[in-house]
Amino acid sequence: MxxxxxxxxxxxxxxxxxxxxxxxLVRVIEEISKACPSTALVLDGALTLFAEPIxxxxxxxxxxxxxxxVAQGAVGGLAITEPGAGSDAASIRTTAVRKGSSFxxxxxxxxxxxxxxxxFFVFDAVTDSGxxxxxxxxxxxxxxxxxxLRISRDIRKMGLRGGSSTVELVFEDVEVPEENIVxxxxxxxxxxxxxxxxxxxxxxxxxxxxxEAAYEEALxxxxxxxxxxxxxxxxxxxxxxxxxxxxxxxxxxxxLTYEAARLWAVGQRAIKLASMAKMYASETAMxxxxxxxxxxxxxxxxxxxxxxxxx
Numbered sequence: 001m002x003x004x005x006x007x008x009x010x011x012x013x014x015x016x017x018x019x020x021x022x023x024x025l026v027r028v029i030e031e032i033s034k035a036c037p038s039t040a041l042v043l044d045g046a047l048t049l050f051a052e053p054i055x056x057x058x059x060x061x062x063x064x065x066x067x068x069x070v071a072q073g074a075v076g077g078l079a080i081t082e083p084g085a086g087s088d089a090a091s092i093r094t095t096a097v098r099k100g101s102s103f104x105x106x107x108x109x110x111x112x113x114x115x116x117x118x119x120f121f122v123f124d125a126v127t128d129s130g131x132x133x134x135x136x137x138x139x140x141x142x143x144x145x146x147x148x149l150r151i152s153r154d155i156r157k158m159g160l161r162g163g164s165s166t167v168e169l170v171f172e173d174v175e176v177p178e179e180n181i182v183x184x185x186x187x188x189x190x191x192x193x194x195x196x197x198x199x200x201x202x203x204x205x206x207x208x209x210x211x212e213a214a215y216e217e218a219l220x221x222x223x224x225x226x227x228x229x230x231x232x233x234x235x236x237x238x239x240x241x242x243x244x245x246x247x248x249x250x251x252x253x254x255x256l257t258y259e260a261a262r263l264w265a266v267g268q269r270a271i272k273l274a275s276m277a278k279m280y281a282s283e284t285a286m287x288x289x290x291x292x293x294x295x296x297x298x299x300x301x302x303x304x305x306x307x308x309x310x311x
Contacts, residue, residue: 036162075117214285
């Protein structure tokens with residue numbers, strides 16, 4: 001991906017990128033996900049989850065320091081989730097206490113994508129415990145090699161077990177300079193919420209690619225598999241109805257995802273469509289994969305599967 005310049009596609013030209021826009025990035029994530037969604041997640045995490053908040057809220061100095069590295073292929077990550085705070089981002093417990101011109105950070109972040117390969121992370125921490133998400137959370141960026149920041153363990157997942165590692169991050173008296181604040185002090189909850197809108201669209205594109213690959217493989221197999229003197233794709237009730245349902249859900253997922261990406265690209269509010277796209281495309285990926293397994297029946301792998309996708 002680095003050799004192809006894919007990390008640079010969404011980074012503005014002034015920071016060494018190609019400046020080709022969010023909609024193209026979504027298409028790239030979708031296409032890579034057809035072959036390997038874990039690989040696509042590396043790119044997605046580096047751009048929609050790390051680069052995006054810096055693009056939207058970061059100072060010019062942060063943009064020059066970090067976006068130029070991403071454009072050259074450096075991987076970043078987003079560290080929000082904690083043992084007691086997942087979708088409920090307001091419940092984070094990681095703290096950042098001011099110490100002169102820096103902040104001392106302590107806490108634990110869980111299920112952090114790109115953990116082993118990321119050079120830097122965007123993360124949030126409580127800076128005013130009395131206000132928390134109502135003006136007491138701040139977003140920062142930190143280099144992976146900062147003293148006190150360590151990976152405590154790798155998280156073994158059911159899927160996405162390729163290039164995108166998932167880890168638990170521990171902050172132990174990590175000093176982060178004040179200039180590494182992304183946005184404004186105590187305004188981090190807004191930074192994270194808007195970042196997650198872009199991230200949801202990226203995950204929707206990932207799920208869409210998974211569904212498309214499963215459908216294409218099942219369709220091809222159904223045309224070649226013969227039973228009772230004809231291809232099984234000719235059986236209306238057993239196979240054609242499945243294929244029709246699969247194709248319909250994929251098309252609906254694609255329209256939702258592309259429209260959410262279009263709204264985001266032109267700076268319009270996309271929270272509703274981004275959420276819908278992620279939810280529906282994810283469910284579609286599961287539905288289509290399950291139906292594809294039914295179409296393949298007892299078959300293990302076809303020559304086309306082995307040669308075209310390397311699985």
